[in-house]
Amino acid sequence: MTSQGRIAYQGEPGANSHMVCAQHYPDWEPVPCASFEDVFAAVEGADGNEPSADLAMIPIDNSLAGRVADIHHFLPTSSLHIVAEHFLRIRFNLLGLPGVTLDQVRTVHSHVHALGQCRRIIRKHGFTPVISGDTAGAAREVVEAGDPTMAAISPPLAAEIYGLDVLATDIEDEDHNTTRFVVLSPDFVVAPLGEGPVVTSFIFNVRNLPAALYKALGGFATNGVNMTKLESYMVGGEFAATQFLAEVDGHPDEPGLKRALEELAFFTTDVKILGVYPADPFRSTTA
Template sequence: MAGLIAFQGERGAYSHEACRQARPGMEVLPCPTFEDVVEAVRTGAADLGMLAVENSTYGRVADVHSLLPNSGLHIVDEAFVRVHVNLLGVRGARLDQVREAYGHVVILPQCAGFLARHGIKGRVSSDNAKAARECAEAGDPTRAALASELAAEIYGLDVLARHIEDHDNNRTRFLVMSPTPDHSRRAARMVTTFVFRVRNIPAALYKALGGFATNGVNMTKLESYMVAGNFTATEFYADIEGHPDDPPVQRALEELRYFTDKLEILGVYPAARDWQQARASQLP
């Protein structure tokens, strides 16, 4: 597939890895922020966007959940990336030479055991791929980066130690965003993502969700967040298994509409091929 897909971070970031996995034929456009990714797709500078939405260890990416409803974009696919942390050093460096390792604040705790065992001090970087690039630029064998093997490939670094994370189930879920919706049924298992706001009546949320239970529709995610800092206005973000054309989903959404003053479908897309294993890894 030709075209351009935007992601947040520098080349070699885990988001870049997600782009390679989900859209291997597309060129990539690195962006500094999630907002820049959305804007690139909205203005036509990129055909698609790749956004991280949650991690099995650290939970949801709050900025993205707040960004999606007003982005004007539509979810057309999902990808789960197994986050492998590697210790990267300059060419010819040895593991016993490394004294400092730079990585994002959420990556450092994931390999704290390895760093402690080898007497390496963890240092915070704003981006793992940036840490790899700066490591290559510094040319110092005592300095390393915590990043992907893709980053090692891009910046000409050696992998001094592979898969050093302390836990073996760390995954990040990404969503592929498009300026146009695609509600076609492209797989046996589909996911529908939507946001809604319940009416201000007693037990509205309980009643609104009851339709999914009575119609046998599995809700795999339900998140709440405030709207514009207003404590009295709460929106909910939900994922369900199924397609809006499925009769049980149709009935559940009709019941939901009765108890809401806002319901917006953000995307209808195939479940990831390894959806059972991937979603199980997102559970606490």
């Protein structure tokens, strides 16, 4: 089958980001990258090189861990645009070498966040947690070590890729653990108006003055626009101005949101639309 394109993600084959690519872009070639910086560079091109991927799949929020901080660092200066979003219920399995039983396991390897999200099984069996750089990479490490006392906490896809046995399924402590991913493209593709729910993401700066943020956001309230995300972070190492990432329900061509964005411009600087894209159906299940 001919690939429709290449989509980059951070992590090794079998990671959750890889699973999202496989689910929503099955006809695309997944491109694993060591870091988020490498993912952005793969799509944007770096150091005069041509891009090696057409799209990027990036995690932006997790229902337990909150925002993915590195992404908020890259987005404001990136030339890429959000064109889609996808939600993935995060599931972890305990993986061991073929033929190994649960009572043989002594150490469990995984990303630090995954270890923290699976404390119950670790405590129950007295496993010693060992931090790995990546959940799927932990599965690879178990295979390479060939040690029957080692197990990995990894996504289900990793068992298939690395030929490991599943010793326990759905071992995460919370069953609502969900990560939101966004798809980034070098092209600014705007979702059509009137063909379903739309999310608009944007960033803006406000001066560190009394009531500046209140005035900047007032237009969204008075125009009946629902703001679903507002996060702040300092930029440039300075405390005199703050940058905000915001997301709202609606399309910029709708009268209410259009007026709200116009009012926002009066009280802020450097307003930048990151994307206007279809809302994932998952949103309606959590409303």
